[in-house]
Amino acid sequence: MKDLLLMKGARRLVTVCGNLKAGEEVVIVTDFATMDVAEAVAKAALEISDNVNVLVMPVRTIDGQEPPAPIAAAMKKADLIFTPVKHSITHTFAVRDALGEGARAIMLTQYNTTMLERGGVFGDFAGIEPLCRKVGELLGAADKVRLTTPNGTDLTLSVKDRPSNPHCGIVRQPGDFTTVPNIETSSSPVLGSAEGVIVADASVPYYGIGVLEEPIRFTVKNGRVSKIEGGRQARELDKLLAKQGAPEVYNIAQISFGLNPDCPMEGVMLHDEGVYGTSHIGIGTSVLLGGEVKTLTHFDALMWQPTLELDGKVVLRDGDWLLPEASVIDGTRAAA
Structure with missing residues (x-):
């Protein structure tokens, strides 16, 4: 039943916020601390596009640290990026370069499953x-x-x-x-x-x-x-x-x-x-x-x-x- 509650918020992220279209390439960058959120977003994205990739990295040591090079490379190929991570990668060259290549990006730092059930996502x-x-x-x-x-x-x-x-x-x-x-x-x-x-x-x-x-x-x-x-x-x-x-x-x-x-x-x-x-x-x-x-x-x-x-x-x-x-x-x- 918990999964059903999470999907309401995850679908808003994917459709209302992300404007995901069929066939678009989705890259979800996550870490071992936030995989529950990544899984919910991936499920919502798979309802629209078959091209959904979940990339898991070690938790960064501090906000602003770059993601690993293979993940940064994958981000540059994406149409839509989600980043449910414990420590922010928003202010990184990896994000800047992906945006320069035409990706759309939704930053989900410190996201927890409760945030998919209530609060600002329903604004x-x-x-x-x-x-x-x-x-x-x-x-x-x-x-x-x-x-x-x-x-x-x-x-x-x-x-x-x-x-x-x-x-x-x-x-x-x-x-x-x-x-x-x-x-x-x-x-x-x-x-x-x-x-x-x-x-x-x-x-x-x-x-x-x-x-x-x-x-x-x-x-x-x-x-x-x-x-x-x-x-x-x-x-x-x-x-x-x-x-x-x-x-x-x-x-x-x-x-x-x-x-x-x-x-x-x-x-x-x-x-x-x-x-x-x-x-x-x-x-x-x-x-x-x-x-x-x-x-x-x-x-x-x-x-x-x-x-x-x-x-x-x-x-x-x-x-x-x-x-x-x-x-x-x-x-x-x-x-x-």
Whole structure:
């Protein structure tokens, strides 16, 4: 009976999000920690296409580590890729190269079977898409960005001439990639432009940290984190990054906004990052986001109630978008 429950979510991944067509080549990259999810997705995909390949690799040691070369090669031949893995391979050359060859990709980091039964995968992807793309349009046209929160975040940066990345939970065209279910829109700051303070008060859903016991404060200078302060979780993160021995792991790589009201905040990456009304700052690798930095890892620091100013105009205040496209979500929340 459990399998029947999983198939409802798996079919949404394959049909609503992946737009799989008969005869397309599907590559499912997984590891020994997430094979239950891979199996459910494979079953759903086999209902549409006979060309379904499940490739199993050892669990990566850290988020951002490249997959093995044979798997990277297979990804470049795919029409549609799913990545149910424990540690993220999203910010890797393997994914970037596969997209360059025309693959569509849906990233499923830290996916567990419960996420196929409830939560963000059942969100209204098509209904939220106009807001997702509008935020992308605004970021793509902006230069100066200021992000603030009631808990002390005050970060400025530039996204001038940077591409925006609307991840609306749907892939249609060759080269499209998205994360599911965390509908989000992001941009990568101009290298070295970020200055100020980030106070993560929601989650750092990487490295086993999860929902925060107390805020983590990041001081940012010349586009990099220069100091990490806080309690036990802050100390763990500080120690892990220092161990990498690469200054680029402190790069401010991304500014992003969660847009899926069906995502809960629970310490799971693809739910946390999609929570409507939150923002996150990505730190480390930026090459898949329009930046220049490829380093050993990438992680995100999430915060509640962000206010976003683009070239002096407030478009998001305390987690509420001041945009007509947000009315669909506001109506959904009011009816809930």
